[in-house]
Each structure stands twice: as structure tokens, then as C-alpha cells.
Amino acid sequence: MRLILVAGTTATAGIDGISAAGADADLLQHTPGADAELLAYGDVVRAPEVPMSPTGCPTPALVTRAAREVVGFDVVTVDGGLRVPTGAPTVTVGARPGDDIREQDPVPSAPGSFVAARQYGRKLPNEEFVVGETVPGGTTTALGVLRALGEDWAVSSSLPENPQKLKEEVVAEGLDASGLSPGDAAGDPKMAVRRMGDPVLAVVAGLTVGALESGTRVVLGGGTQMLAAAALVRHAGIEAPLSLATTSYVVDSVPDFREAAATFDLGLTVTDPGFDAVDHAGLASYADGVAKEGAGMGGALALAAREGLVDEVTGATLDLLDRLGTGNGP
Amino acid sequence: MRLILVAGTTATAGIDGISAAGADADLLQHTPGADAELLAYGDVVRAPEVPMSPTGCPTPALVTRAAREVVGFDVVTVDGGLRVPTGAPTVTVGARPGDDIREQDPVPSAPGSFVAARQYGRKLPNEEFVVGETVPGGTTTALGVLRALGEDWAVSSSLPENPQKLKEEVVAEGLDASGLSPGDAAGDPKMAVRRMGDPVLAVVAGLTVGALESGTRVVLGGGTQMLAAAALVRHAGIEAPLSLATTSYVVDSVPDFREAAATFDLGLTVTDPGFDAVDHAGLASYADGVAKEGAGMGGALALAAREGLVDEVTGATLDLLDRLGTGNGP
Structure with missing residues (x-):
């Protein structure tokens, strides 16, 4: 079994109040590479520190890493537009850091990296794999993609109070800048992700399309960003079975998440790692709606759940x- | 446990008669990336085919991969100057493809990538790791490095008839072009590898120096190229314990290999995978001196030997x- 983490950046994360995927704006840039390093080595190697939200909630990559140690799956990171070099091994598919979606053409690398990722996904010899993402600001670009495709579903947030109104404003500005109305990119996933998305979504969608085309089963491991990825796959005309595995923290907080998954014909697995009961303030805050999901956490938990090992992962x-000295949180 | 494969290229491999690490000169370019893909996925993903010598002997990377499947260690590939993109995940340390050592300055990236690899080696959280290499033409550049350092030991070959005389001529020309006499780079490993080596040796040496400095144990998994890497480490003034693990095919064919290892104060492990007795002509040709070692094979076999699993690896x-349809050889 393999988990593929697609790690990248979008300047959309720099908009004030959008993301909690790092203690401050500077550290946010390092989060995707740090997550990849945690999955590869169990510690950061080049990144300055283990990513924490401003309130001390540790990155979901730790949960994915813990699941890897318990279940024993392989991990590969694909560079989905990293801005700073990572010490994690990465596969290159030509993705470049994404610009703010309020720009006219924020992800010009999207069509090329979609194609390269599709090619790579076709050739992977696994019978099944899980795809995860790490891209601060990614729920806003997911919202952008959904709207560009004409899909009305809501998105999640790494913040306990989802800045939904701010996100809708950013997306409206982005659509304006791109000369698009909602739904104008229906059936054109490459345009949707190029004009309103981020480089990670382009790679996740390409990888998934390629794998499904070659008969490989894919589990999208994540929350509403993976819903947007599924939308891109379906708008590419791919009807093959596809599943999504996420955490209870996403499903409990995002309105109509189950309905959205059903609309895109996704088999849905929801896992509750029981962090509400742990003696670690940072980790327990997942149950209060901080972080919720990311870096393949939901997918990794689903792999653990298949073998009855969720408690062991916790x-x-x-x-x-x-071990990382991140003790009992703040 | 982790095995780190450093994969790269030197234009020295293009000299007629130097290397058997690919069926022809064009495929030779793909060999390091293909080896890395085999270790990561058990099959090639972007590379055109599984590397074979011109006589149909399969790449030692298959043995390393098999050992990985049996023993269960992690693999990371570091880009040591790849010329064509690989589908394997790679860590970047700034290495660029090496030029022919008959040029004046064939590896200008060596000092920078030595430093970056050292930094990376220092930060790796493992208590011990194995380092392997894949670089066609690498025994000739290893000879170049040994001579530049003033070391008189012989090198191995992927060919059954080692073109030792040709290699010595190439090295003599290289020393001339670099304005060096044998021994002029003694105590200056960065100069030795920059003027007479290849980018892979620079990275292997840097990685090893960094790891040893931080108290991590290192097993150099390979033949005479790893002897050259050990020479670089010792000429860097590092006296920490260091070991080398190789195959019986190297030790049986390279004059004074054990003495050379002792000179550099290396603990030596030699493993015989018994390929002389297998019913596969290509694999059996290892016992006739084809390929012999590479892509961490000796190191991977040593890990298997620790657990009594060498026969299982074979x-x-x-x-x-x-599984790869490379049947029973030619």
C-alpha cells in the first residue's frame, strides 16, 4: 500500500485570516515541506520546525506519520508547487507555486502538471493508493475550483471559526479577475484549476485520473479539498469508482459533506481517532475544530481502520x- | 533502517568500453533513474526499461529492491546529478550531471553539493543507514578520485574483463587536464572529487561525513566506488568508525580489496547471494563477473544477512x- 502526498503552495494562503496551517505567515511557507519530511523521516530535516497552528495544534502530518509507523505503508511525496526546498524526497511533475487566485492566471503550470501527473498515475504499479494533500490556503482554492465548475458545496477550514464569508469574497474577486462566472469552467477541469485553484489540486486530479484510467483504485484522503479534486476528476469525464476517506472532524463541521460526496459518487469512509479523549491539549483541539484533517490524515486513518488499528495510531x-518534544501543547 | 541511494551521471560513461550499466549509450543515461524507480516502486515508471547490461545481465537494483521487500527497510534517493527526469522521489542537494573527467573542471557542483549533503546527513534522524550509488562510469571516476588523493588501489568494473588500462589512460588524461599530479589533492576531498570524480561521489562523501559527525552509523554499500567515497571521508579528516558492505563478486575480482578496506579503517562485510547456482542466465552471470555490485546491492544484502535472510532475497x-517479464535472461 502506498500513500502519495502532494505538497505545494498558493499565495492565496497569505491573505489575512485564511489559514491556520502554520504559526505565522513565514512559517506557513515551510508547512508543506515540513509535512513531507515528517512523513518521510518522522522529524523535520530542512524545515525549521514541526508545523503548529497559531494556537498550538500540531499538523495532521503527525497522525499520518504515526499511521505509517503502525500500518507500514510506503509514502511518496509529489512536488505540487513547493516554494522552499524540502529535505523530503519528491517526484517532479512540473508544478510551480500557485499565485493568489485573485490574480488573472494564478496557476499557469496546472495543465502541464495535470498531464505529467496523469502519466505518472497511469504507470504506478500499485493496485490501490491513497492521495493526500498539504497546501496552506487550500480550502479557499478548493472553493474557487468548486465555484468555477458550478458546484455549490461548502468547504472546510483549518480554523475553528471557518472564515466562509472571507473565502466567498476572495473567490468572487478571483472569478472576476479571471473573467469567469460560476460554472463557466464546468467540464473543463484544467481551466478551473488553472484560473481558480492551486497547483496541488491540479496534480491530485491528474494523478487520480491517470490511476483510474489504468485500473488502479484511488482513495482521496482528505476533506473538502479532496471533494474539489473529485469534482475535477468527474468534470474530466471519469466515471470509475472513487472513494474519499476523511476524519469525523470534517464531516461533523462541514454542512452537507456526505451529500456532496454522494453527488460525486464517492465511497465515503469517516474515521474518528478519538482525540477528544487524549491528554494533549494541542491534539485534543482537533475535536474543537482546529486543523481537522490534512496531509492524508483521513486516508491514513482509513488504512489503519481496515486493520482495526485506529487506537494504536492515536x-x-x-x-x-x-519524541519530537512537542510535549503536552500550550 | 534506511538505505539512501545516490543516483547521478558522469559523461565519463560515454567513453567507449568504459561501462556495462545499460544496453547501449542512450539507455545508459536512464540507468540511475531507472534504478531509483525500481527501488521505490518495484518497476520502472518513467524510465524506458529495466536496465540490463549488453549481455542481458539485470541491474543490481533488482537485488536491492528484492532485499527491501524481504527485510522491509525504507529507501530514499538523493539526486546526485541525474541527466533525465526520474519518476522516483528524490532529495535535491544541488548536484548537477558530471562532465567527462578528461575536462578541466568536470564537477563544479561538487563542493556545494558536498556541503548540502553533509547538512542533510547531519539532520537525518536514523541511528544508522546504508548508502548506495548508481552512476554508470562510476568506477573510472572512482579511480580518478583515488589517484588525485594519492591512493594506489585498483577499481572494479561492471564488465567481466575490466578495462583497467583504458581507465588508467582516461585518469592520466584527466589529471593532465586538471593540472594535477597523483596525490596533489591529498587532504582536499572537495578538490579531488570536483576535478577527477563524479557528482555522486561528492554527495555520498558529504552525506557520510555529516552523518558520522552527528553520531549516525554509516554502512557504505558498494564496491570500489565506495572505497573511493571512504577515501574522501578519511581525507576530510573524519576518523569515526565506518563500514563497507559489498558482494563476494567484487571481493573475488578486485586485487587487494580487503587490504584497501583495512587501509581506510573500514569494517568489511562481504555477502555471497549464490547467484552461480540460480536458474537464470542473466543473474547467474554475476558469478562470471558481470555487474558484480551497484545500487546498494552489497549493503542491502548485508542487512538481509543480519537477519539470516540472504536466500530469501535471492x-x-x-x-x-x-514479475517484470525479464524471464530467464537471453
């Missing part, structure tokens, strides 16, 4: 936090 | 050859 996450 | 190698 234990291993606490051990990993201890 | 069996898994045959299974892998079957």
Missing part, C-alpha cells in the same frame, strides 16, 4: 509528539 | 525478474 501520535 | 530477486 497512541503512536502521542508517542511521536513526545 | 528467491525474491528471481520472483521480481519473473
Whole structure:
């Protein structure tokens, strides 16, 4: 079994109040590479620190890493537009850092990297894999993609109070800048992600399309960003079975998440790692709606759940936090 | 446990009669990336085919992959100057493809990538790792480095008849072009590898120096190229314990290999995977001195030997050859 993490950036994350995927704006740039390093090595190697939200909630990559240690799956990171070099090994598909979606053409690398990722997805010899993402600001670009495709579903947030209104404003500005009305990119996923998305979504969608075309099963491991990826896949005309695995924290907080998954014909797996009961303030804040999901966490938990090992993953996450000296949170 | 494969190129491999690490000169360019893909996925993904010598001997990367499947260690590939993009995930340390050592300055990226690899080696959280290499033409550049450092040891070959005289001529020309006499780079490993080596050796040496400095144990997994890497480490003034793990095919064919290893104060592990007795002509040709070693094979076998699993690796190698449709050789 393999988990593929697509790691990248969008300048959309720099908009004040959009993302909690890092303690401050500077550290936010390092979050995707740090997440990839955690999955590869169990610690950061080049990144300055283990990503934490401003309130001390540790990155979901720790949960994915803990699941890897418990379940034993392989991890590959694909560069989905990293801005700073990472010490994690990465596969290159030509993705470049994404610009703010309020620009006219924020992701010019999207069509090329979609094609390269599709090619790569076709050739992967696994029978099944999980895809995850790490891209601060990614729920806003997911919203942009959904609207460009004419899909009305809501998106999640790494913040406990989802800045939904701010996101809708950013997306409206982005559509304006791109000369698009909602739905104008229906059936044209490459345009949707190029004009209103981020480089990670382009790669996730391409990878998934390629894999499904070659008969490989794909589990989208994540929340509403993976819903947007699924929308891109369906708008590419791919009708093959596809599933999505996420956390209870996403499903409990995003209105109509189950209905949205059903609309895109996704088999849905929801896992609750029980962080509300742990003796670690940072990790427990997942249950209060901080972070919720990311870096393949929901997918990794689903792999653990298949083998009845979810509690072991929660234990291993606490051990990993201890090992990394991120103690008991703030 | 982790095995780090450093994969790169030197134009030295293009000299007629130097290397058997590919069926022809064009395919030779793809060999390091193909080896990395085999280790990561068990099959090629972007590379055109599984590397074979002109006589149909399969790449040692298959043995390393088989050992990975049996023993279960992690693999990371570091880009040591690849010329064509690989589908394997790679860590970047700034290495660029090496030029022919008969040029004046064939590896200008060597000092920078040595430093970046050292930094990376220092930060790796493993207590121990194995380093392997894949660089066609690499025994000739290893000879160049040994001579530049003033070391008189012989090098191996992927060909059954080692073109030792040709290699010595190439190295003599290279020293001339660089304005060096044998031994002029003693104590200056960065100069030795920049003027007479290849980008892979620079990265292997940097990685090893960094790891040893931070108390991580390192096993150099390979033949005479790893002897050259050890020479670079010792000429960098590093006296920490260091070991080398190779195959019986190297030790049986390279004069004074054990003495050379002792000179550099290397703990030596030699493993015989028993390919002379297998029912696969290509694999059996290892025992006739084809390929002999590479892509971390000796190091991977040593990890298997620690757990008494060498026969299982040989069996898994045959299974892998079957799975890849490379049947019973030519």
C-alpha cells in the first residue's frame, strides 16, 4: 500500500485570516515541506520546525506519520508547487507555486502538471493508493475550483471559526479577475484549476485520473479539498469508482459533506481517532475544530481502520509528539 | 533502517568500453533513474526499461529492491546529478550531471553539493543507514578520485574483463587536464572529487561525513566506488568508525580489496547471494563477473544477512525478474 502526498503552495494562503496551517505567515511557507519530511523521516530535516497552528495544534502530518509507523505503508511525496526546498524526497511533475487566485492566471503550470501527473498515475504499479494533500490556503482554492465548475458545496477550514464569508469574497474577486462566472469552467477541469485553484489540486486530479484510467483504485484522503479534486476528476469525464476517506472532524463541521460526496459518487469512509479523549491539549483541539484533517490524515486513518488499528495510531501520535518534544501543547 | 541511494551521471560513461550499466549509450543515461524507480516502486515508471547490461545481465537494483521487500527497510534517493527526469522521489542537494573527467573542471557542483549533503546527513534522524550509488562510469571516476588523493588501489568494473588500462589512460588524461599530479589533492576531498570524480561521489562523501559527525552509523554499500567515497571521508579528516558492505563478486575480482578496506579503517562485510547456482542466465552471470555490485546491492544484502535472510532475497530477486517479464535472461 502506498500513500502519495502532494505538497505545494498558493499565495492565496497569505491573505489575512485564511489559514491556520502554520504559526505565522513565514512559517506557513515551510508547512508543506515540513509535512513531507515528517512523513518521510518522522522529524523535520530542512524545515525549521514541526508545523503548529497559531494556537498550538500540531499538523495532521503527525497522525499520518504515526499511521505509517503502525500500518507500514510506503509514502511518496509529489512536488505540487513547493516554494522552499524540502529535505523530503519528491517526484517532479512540473508544478510551480500557485499565485493568489485573485490574480488573472494564478496557476499557469496546472495543465502541464495535470498531464505529467496523469502519466505518472497511469504507470504506478500499485493496485490501490491513497492521495493526500498539504497546501496552506487550500480550502479557499478548493472553493474557487468548486465555484468555477458550478458546484455549490461548502468547504472546510483549518480554523475553528471557518472564515466562509472571507473565502466567498476572495473567490468572487478571483472569478472576476479571471473573467469567469460560476460554472463557466464546468467540464473543463484544467481551466478551473488553472484560473481558480492551486497547483496541488491540479496534480491530485491528474494523478487520480491517470490511476483510474489504468485500473488502479484511488482513495482521496482528505476533506473538502479532496471533494474539489473529485469534482475535477468527474468534470474530466471519469466515471470509475472513487472513494474519499476523511476524519469525523470534517464531516461533523462541514454542512452537507456526505451529500456532496454522494453527488460525486464517492465511497465515503469517516474515521474518528478519538482525540477528544487524549491528554494533549494541542491534539485534543482537533475535536474543537482546529486543523481537522490534512496531509492524508483521513486516508491514513482509513488504512489503519481496515486493520482495526485506529487506537494504536492515536497512541503512536502521542508517542511521536513526545519524541519530537512537542510535549503536552500550550 | 534506511538505505539512501545516490543516483547521478558522469559523461565519463560515454567513453567507449568504459561501462556495462545499460544496453547501449542512450539507455545508459536512464540507468540511475531507472534504478531509483525500481527501488521505490518495484518497476520502472518513467524510465524506458529495466536496465540490463549488453549481455542481458539485470541491474543490481533488482537485488536491492528484492532485499527491501524481504527485510522491509525504507529507501530514499538523493539526486546526485541525474541527466533525465526520474519518476522516483528524490532529495535535491544541488548536484548537477558530471562532465567527462578528461575536462578541466568536470564537477563544479561538487563542493556545494558536498556541503548540502553533509547538512542533510547531519539532520537525518536514523541511528544508522546504508548508502548506495548508481552512476554508470562510476568506477573510472572512482579511480580518478583515488589517484588525485594519492591512493594506489585498483577499481572494479561492471564488465567481466575490466578495462583497467583504458581507465588508467582516461585518469592520466584527466589529471593532465586538471593540472594535477597523483596525490596533489591529498587532504582536499572537495578538490579531488570536483576535478577527477563524479557528482555522486561528492554527495555520498558529504552525506557520510555529516552523518558520522552527528553520531549516525554509516554502512557504505558498494564496491570500489565506495572505497573511493571512504577515501574522501578519511581525507576530510573524519576518523569515526565506518563500514563497507559489498558482494563476494567484487571481493573475488578486485586485487587487494580487503587490504584497501583495512587501509581506510573500514569494517568489511562481504555477502555471497549464490547467484552461480540460480536458474537464470542473466543473474547467474554475476558469478562470471558481470555487474558484480551497484545500487546498494552489497549493503542491502548485508542487512538481509543480519537477519539470516540472504536466500530469501535471492528467491525474491528471481520472483521480481519473473514479475517484470525479464524471464530467464537471453
